[in-house]
Amino acid sequence: MISTLLVANRGEIACRVFRTCRELGISTVAVYSDADADALHVREADAAVRLPGAAPAETYLRGDLVVAAALAAGADAVHPGYGFLSENADFARAVTAAGLVWIGPPPEAIEAMASKTRAKELMGVAPLGDVTAADLPVLVKAAAGGGGRGMRIVRELADLEAALKAASAEAESAFGDGEVFVEPYVEDGRHVEVQVLADAHGTVWTLGTRDCSLQRRHQKVIEEAPAPGLPAALAEELAERSAAAAKAVGYVGAGTVEFLVADVPRALGSARPGGTPRAHFLEMNTRLQVEHPVTEEVYGVDLVALQIAVAEGAPLPPEPPEPRGHAVEARLYAEDPAADWAPQTGVLHAFGVSGVRLDTGYASGDTVPVHYDAMLAKVVAHAPTRAEAVRRLAHALERAVIHGPVTNRDLLVASLRHPGFQDAGRLGTGFYGRHLAELTRPRDGEAHAAVAAALADAVRNGGRFGGGWRNVRSGEQTKTYGEHEVRYRPTRDGGFEVTAPEGVRVVSAAPDRVRLEVGGVVRDFAVAAHGDGFVHVGPHRLAARPRFTDPREQVLPGSLLAPMPGTVVRVADGLAVGDRVAAGQPLLWLEAMKMEHKVAAPASGTLTALHAAPGRQVEVGALLAVVQTDAQEDQTV
Secondary structure (H helix, E strand, C coil), rough: CCEEEEEECCHHHHHEEEEHHHHHEEEEECCCHHHHHHHHHHHHHCCCECCCCCCHHHHHHCCCHHHHHHHCCCCCCCCCCCCCCCCHHHHHHHHHCCCECCCCCEEEEHHHCCCCCHEEHHHHHHHHHHHCHHHHHHEEEEHHHHHHCEEEEEHHHHHHHHHHHHHHHHHHHHCCCCEEEEEEEECCEEEEEEEEECCCCCCCCEEEHHHHEEEEEEEEEEEEEEECCCCCHHHHHHHHCCCHHHCCCCCEEEEEEEEEEEEECCCCCCCCCCCCEEEEEEECCCCCCCCCHHEEEEEEEECCHHHHHHCCCCCCCCCCCCCCCCEEEEEEEEEEEHHHCCECCEEEEEEECCCEEEEEECCCCCCCCCCCEEEEEEEEEECCHHHHHHHHHHHHCCCCCECCCCCCHHHHHHCCCHHHHHHHCCCCHHHHHHHHHHHCCCCCCCCHHHHHHHHHHHCCCCCCCCCCCCCCCCCEEEEEEEEEEEEEEECCCCCCCEECCCCCEEECCCCCCCEEEEECEEEEEEECCCCCCCECCCEEEEEEEECCCCHCCCCCCCCCCCCCEEEEEEEEECCCCCCCCCCCCEEEEECCEEEEEEEEEECEEEEEEEEECCEEEECCCCCCEEEEHHHHHHHHH
C-alpha cells in the first residue's frame, strides 16, 4: 500500500492530487522551482523539495531531480499529473527503477501512444506526406505533447515552411522534442473524447464522452460531459474504438482517446454539410486530462483515487457506475481575450468562487508568474440537465471575486450564455473565430460601476465636502475610468449628486460599497482598490485615467511595446532598421507561458528602431521597436 506520494507537477493538478491523498490517508510531497517557492501546492503538501539548478520553465522537466526528490523525502509513489513529464516513458521507467510506484500506464503503453505519428499508425491513420494545394487547409502539429503548443493552421502553401519552423521551435521549447507532422484540418469540427480507465487484470472502462470544442489556440476553454447532441450510435462507436486502443497497448490506468468529429447533425435547423457524422482519431493522452472533473461529476467517481487503486494492483468492478446528469467546466485563465489572448501576470489580490466545484492552484495574495501556463482554476458545475449546469456555472463565474490581472472571466460568462453554445448543435472548434468580437464587448453596467468607483474613492480620500464646509454650492468633480466620465459634487447632507452619467441617484457611499438607484432599481456595488492602479467593482476591472500626463511617460506614435513579460525568441529574418514594413507584417516573436506570441507592425511604414534581440528578457511595456508610419512621414515632408 502507498503511504507517501510525490506529485511531479505544480499548481492546480498538484493540489488536486493532494486533496485525494488526504482523503485516502496518504502523505504528500511537493516539488518546486525557485519561482514556485511560495506557491499554493507547496503550502498544501506535507513536505516539499526544491528542484535546483534549471531555469523555472525547465525545472519540472528534470526527471532525475524529481526521482532524487522522491527518494530524499521518503516517498514510495510518484503521480505525474498532466503536462511536463506525465507522458514521458523514460521518466516512468526511472521512477520504477528507483523502486517507486508509478501512478500511470506502463512505459510501453506511453511509448506506443506518446508520438502522435506512431499512434496514428497504430490506429490505421496516416499523416499527410508531401502537401499540395489540394490538401489545404492542413494542421501542423507537434508529435509529442499537446495543450495547443506546437500547432499551426496552414491555408496557403506558401506559409507551410514558416509554420513548420515555428511549430517545431515551440514544440522543442515546450516538450524537448521538435518533431512535427502534418494532417488534414477539419474546419469547425467537434472535439469529442472518451475517458478510459483500465486495471492490470484486463478490465477496461469507458466513462462516456466529453465535448471540448470551445478552444482558443487549440487549447480547450469550456468542456462538458456527456458530449451533447451526439448520436447514440456514434457515442457507442467512439467507446468501442477507445477501448480497443487501450487494449491494443496493454493500457493500465486513466487515459483519454480524442477524436475530431465532423458533420454532427444540428439540434436546431439544418444538418452540417455532409449530414453523416465522421470521427477522425486525433491521439491518445496517456495521463489524466485537465477536464477530468466533468467525468467525475457525472459518474460520481474520483479518478485520482482510482488511479492510485489500480497502481496498487486493485481490480476494477466489471462495469463502471451509471452516469447521472450533466457537468460543465470552464478554464479560468489570466489572459486578455481581446488582445489576442495575451497572458497576464501579477498579484491575485483576492480570489474566491462559491456554489460550484473549484480546482485551483492559487489563493488570495498569490502571484501569477510568467513561466507557466496562465490557468488560474477550473470551475465546474453539475446539475440534472445541461441547461441547469450551464446556468449554474455562468452565475458562479459572474459572482466570483477575482481581483488582480485581467482574466477571461467575462468571456466565459458570455460564452456560456451565447445562443451558439446553448444550442449544442452549433458547437464547433470555430466558435471563437465566429463570435469573439461580440463576446469581448464591454459588460453592461460598466458606466454605473465607474460611478461607484469614483464615489468610493471620494469617500476614501475624505472628499465629501472638498476642502471644508462653505456656504456655496460645491464645485463639480470629474473622474474618468476607461471611456466612462463621471461627474459629481458633494451635497450639504453629506451625500453626493451625480450629474454624469444621467439618471443616477446615490443612496449611500462608503469606501468599499456604494448603493445606487437607476431607473427605480437599487443595486449595491462592492468596491475594492489594492493600490495597483485598478479598481474592482463587482465583476468590473477599471483603471482611472490620470488628469495630467507626465511628458516623460508619453509613448511615441509607432512604438511597439511588449504586451506581456517574456523572452524574445526570434526576429523576422533579415529585419533591420531602415526597412519598409507592411501593416500586420510579423516583426518578432515573444515566448511567454510556453506559448509564442507574434508582434506585428501596426501600420505600413519604416522601421526606425529595433531594440529586440533573440534571448532578451522583457517586461510588459518594454519598447521593442518603432515603426514610423506613412502618415507620420507625410507630416514631416
